[in-house]
Amino acid sequence: MALPRALWRRHLPLGLLALFAVVVLAGCAGENYPQSTLHPKGDFAELVDAVFMKTVWWATAIFILVEAALLYAIFKFRGKPDDPEPKQVHGSTVVEIIWTVIPAAVLAFVAVPTVQTIFKTAEIPASSPDGQKPLTVEVIGHQWWWEFRYPELGIITANEMHVPVGRTVDIRMKTVDVLHSFWIPQLAGKRDLFPNRETRLWFTAKEAGEYPGACAEFCGLQHGKMLFYVMADTPADFDAWVARRMQDSVTVVPMAAAIPSDTVGPAADATGLMDTLTVSPMAQAAMDPRVAEGEKLFLTKACAGCHSLKAVGGPPVMVGPNLGGIGARRMIAAGWMRNTDENLKHWLQNPQEVKEGVLMAGYTLSDAEAEALVAYLRTKQ
Amino acid sequence: MATTVLEPTMTRTAALAKRSVLVDWLTTVDHKKIGIMYGAWAFFFFVIGGVEALIIRAQLARPEATLVSPEFYNQLFTMHGTTMIFLAVMPLSAMFFNFMIPLLIGARDVAFPRLNAMSLWVFVLGGLFLNASFLFGTAPNGGWFGYAPLSGRQYSPGPHMDFWVLGLQILGIASLAAGVNFFTTILNMRARGMTLMRMPMFVWATLITQVLVLLSFPVITVALILLMADRLFGSGFFVTAMGGDPMLWQHLFWVFGHPEVYILILPAFGIISEILPVFSRKPLFGYSAMVFSSAFIAFLGFGVWSHHMFSTGMGPLADSFFSLATMLIAIPTGVKIFNWIGTLWGGSLQFKTPMYFALGFIAMFIMGGLSGVMHSVAPADLQQTDTYFVVAHFHYVLFGGSILALTAGAYYWWPKMFGKMLDEGLGKFHFWTTMIGFNLTFFPMHFAGLLGMPRRVYTYPSGLGFDLYNLMATVGAFFLAFSILVFMWNVIKTWRSSERAPADPWGGATLEWTIPSPPQEWNFDDEPVVTERDAVWGMKRAAGVRMLPEPVAGDGKGIHMPGPSWWPLVVSLGILSFFVGFMFDKPWAFPFGPVTVFGLLLTTFAIFKWAYEAPDAHATNH
Amino acid sequence: MTTTTAALDHHDHDDAHAHHTSLPIDNRKLAIWTFIGSECLFFATLISTYLVYAGQSVKGPFPTDIFSVGLVTAGTAVLLFSSFFVVMALDGAQKGDRKKMLTWLSLTVLCGVFFAGMQVYEFWHFYHLGLGYSTNLFSASFYTLTGFHGAHVALGTLWLATILKDAIKGRVPPKKALNLEIAALYWHFVDVVWIIIFPVVYLMQMRS
Secondary structure (H helix, E strand, O other), X not given: OOXXXXXHHHHHHHHOOOHHHHHHHOOOOHHHOOOOOOOOOEHHHHHXXXXXXXXHHHHHHHHHHHHHHHHHHHHHOEOOOOOOOOOOOOOOHHHHHHHHHHHHHHHHHHHHHHHHHHHHHHOOOOOOOOOOOOEEEEEEEEXXXXXXXXXXXXXXXXXXXXXXXXXXXXXXEEEOOOOEEEEOOOOOOEEEEOOOOOEEEEEOEOOOEXXXXXXXXXXXXXXXXXXXXXEEEOHHHHHHHXXXXXXXXXXXXXXXXXXXXXXXXXXXXHHOHHHHOOOOHHHHHHHOHHHHHHXXXXXXXXXXXXXXOOOEOOOOOOOOOOOOOHHHOOEEOOOOEEOOHHHHHHHHHOHHHHOOOOOOOOOOOOHHHHHHHHHHHHOOO | OOOOOOOOOHHHHHHXXXXXXXXHHHHOOOHHHHHHHHHHHHHHHHHHHHHHHHHHHHHHOOOOOOOOXXXXXXXXXXXXXXXXXXXXXXXXXXXXXXXXXXXXXXXOOOOOHHHHHHHHHHHHHHHHHHHHHHHHOOOOOOOOOOOOOOOOOOOOOOOHHHHHHHHHHHHHHHHHHHHHHXXXXXXXXXXXXXXXXXXXHHHHHHHHHHHHHHHHHHHHHHHHHHHHHHHHHOOOOOOHHHOOOHHHHHHHHHHHHHHHHHHHHHHHHHHHHHXXXXXXXXXXXXXXXXXXXXXXXXXXXXXXXXXXXXXHOOOHHHHHHHHHHHHHHHHHHHHHHHHHHHHHOOOOXXXXXXXXXXXXXHHHHHHHHHHHHHHHOHHHHHHHOOEHHHHHHHHHHHHHHHHHHHHHHHHHHHHXXXXXXXXXXXXHHHHHHHHHHHHHHHHHHHHHHHOOOEOOOOOOOOOOOOHHHHHHHHHHHHHHHHHHHHHHHHHHHHHHOOOOOOOOOOOOOOHHHHOOOOOOOOOOOOOOEOOOOOHHHHHHHHHOOOOOOOOOOOOOOOOEEOOOOOHHHHHHHHHHHHHHHHHHOOOOOOXXXXXXXXXXXXXXXXXXXXXXXXXXXXXXXO | OHHHHHHHOOOOOOOOOOOOOOOOOOHHHHHHHHHHHHHHHHHHHHHHHHHHHOOOOOOOOOHHHHOOHHHHHHHHHHHHHHHHHHXXXXXXXXXXXXXXXHHHHHHHHHHHHHHHHXXXXXXXXXXXXXXXXXXXXXXXXXXXXXXXXHHHHHHHHHHHHHHHHHHHOOOOOHHHHHHHHHHHHHHHHHHHHHHHHHHHHHHXXXXX
């Protein structure tokens, strides 16, 4: 695959660090690396990338020069055991001053943009590029999942953060247990979460897309499976998502999906889900009897003790992730598995096998029960 | 003090001669035997840490693997880091401190030989205690950095982190005792004429390393005491519900942790600075600059700890300060690398195995140093910290730096330590397999990290582009393990060979090459006198010879060395018991648990016996 | 604690034989200075922790509820005097004035015992006022800081008492006065640390 010119510029200095790596990287393009720090899709990440690439270029230049000098010396000054004693040089003040001053000067070229970027990234912009006030999202860390709250919208959700493209997101973070670190490489850097202090981060997504992120501070047994997604939606899609979350709160009777579950996923947005919500709930339920069964199980099998299906107006503090719109989410188990019917069933039946140590115990669901629960949860679009 | 002139009693001398080999090694206060034991135990722990690394790499070879459980994985990486830092690299350096420092400064032993033996045994028992946790299936699992509140009792119940918090306190005692001992030895026991600015660079590196130990270990000791109090006695230093602050742990840990990095690398710098001149047949370029750059690095090392904490959001002023301070360290480090190349320049390079490893060290350390500068850029660090990019960086510094230099030192000093030369052919094979395995393991990790792979994850999803880099790293790790086997084979082959090494196989510049290989118990028949830097080259030049005549082993008449003692080992057992008691006394009311009290009494008793031990100098001419 | 074995290691060295040292200072004296330098960081960290957490406890008792400065001021005075006493004892030891050495050294040991006893009483008193070790941040940082200082006082007292025992048996002649000198150096250090702890903990008395 041919590499775009910009990517060459990006990869060349690093690739030169070792020949075999160049070979490997020749086949790479941004879309294959959705969690990459080298393919920024947000303003914060771009600022970081710019200063990083400056240091990469300087480091590569210095690396090549110094290693070349080393190799030159190694090959040029090979001696034999019986050679006469070489000239005994003890040092040279002039030379040593030169090679103290030059690195200091080079460092200045790195130091100035570093401090500039530190101050640029520290301040949360007062207004977004699109002129709106930044959207506040509260990130709450849990062992081992992410809670996201939108105080201005009253929405609570988990593990998938929807944000509108072009609007700055003002992230305020806290943890309810141990330290975590919120890391969304393509949009911003990372910031640690503390139990006793709010930390902040911000970014503006520049392109619509699904961006994976991860917990980057070791947080115990399932640190490896504490992942999340940021869904950067077009403003219209974001508004639609917000509207659906408002619907979660008024839904009394479970809504069956009018669409088969295998089409659920990112594509569902385009199929006009809003329309399906206007279909009579009772009629929908009648289309798949498992849905009503699933709702009963959700209430009786202890699910409802920890999980709320209401993104708005539900109980404010729940032990487990909020499941408003779970049927349409890309991933389950905190970003670990694709949200297919098969995976969801497996997760419900064997949570400790998928993610040992999570609070969700095994509730000995029969296949039929698990399938009913899946069918019910799938209606939560 | 190494020697006394008290008349030995002949009965005692005769009794000493009859001691079994085991008793001899358990009670020895000879810095050379202690050095060899440091090396052997450190290599043992190095192999354990290496096996842990191989299991880690096997688990990460493919995405979504289930070779080990997440719990066991967390134990593995916690113990891998803890082991490699405290039980492998530090004591491997200590092997050279012990064996070489008295020889390099022309002394017959260290200032406090029995204290030296105690340091060894405390280290060994502490290391065994830490690793014993595996036998109970409760190895530490909260990371080598033990961040609160995860390491506290609420989130890490059970004995896992108790082993860690107690084990590190034990090891700290060994390091502090050795720090006092070697600081005193170097400042006070140099040969006549060896001024500070005539000391070999490894001696300087050791001296500065001890200063770092003495000033940084008390800080981690306090941090560990506070965490221990939280875990065992219910205090709330790091419990936010009680008003405690997890940030305090991070500050205390890294105030220790960053100097610790230089504790691990400065001895390596010293070894390289010994080897390069000898195999270039030319003095170290810019000796004074090398001394002052080491001191400057150590000084700056205490002012940059918060660069480990950029992602905690300290604010732009603190970020800027710690970014710039960190960048400053690149200047003295650069001076070192340039001066090493300056040493090679115009020399007559002799390509023996120690030189191979020393040159490999420079080439790899440049890499680790440059990626270090990248971390100093605080905004960039927000992407890199806690990713595999950092893992790659510090392995280039710790393996490509410390381990390559220690290996160079092993090949260089092996003939002096054991009287036999390691095989050159196998040595060069060892070098190339190490370089290939090392780079194949750690170079791809730069990319895994930049492409978004966090550290300390027991598995990763496919589809994020990490797969290939991880597979490469795993293949490389097993290749690297193979290179260690080559080294072990070389050691065995040399062990079985009957060929003796000469006193000065490399044409050395320092005092250890003037005495037989291996040295006699008393090191120097006559206390040497030094009149210049690279003293032995000066002697050779004055005598108009390329090699000094092979020294004849003396009979040690009239030289009295300190006698063996059981008390260092007993004190160490007392200390171990004191700390172990904190784990097993829990059903009893602290602080009156029997095991702890027994340890305290045993330690006190043994210290008194030690202090009043007969001044049992024994003649070496038995 | 165990590092002071370096200082107790006095038979590795025989004063009868003045071995060449590179610096004009005995090995043991250099070692105890080195050890004290390291200990400075130990107490600096403990004092910093106390200061960082001053006023951060979420519940009482607080320092102002509990401290009575009178007794501890007496203890402080006693400890300060003991530093003077040990200087007098050392002077006696160096000059071979056995009576002077024994008198002042006994007084020093008594001061050490008094201070340690004062602290035990104080801890017992505070405990009965409801200040257990883990009651709050103040209690834990207070007991840890002053407890470690107290352990140093106890160790120093034991050390000085051991030398007193030797001195009574006539085993501390002038050429072995260094044995007392290094113990005295350690004792002065323990004193100096208290001179910092006393105002920081008892006189400032920060509350939430």
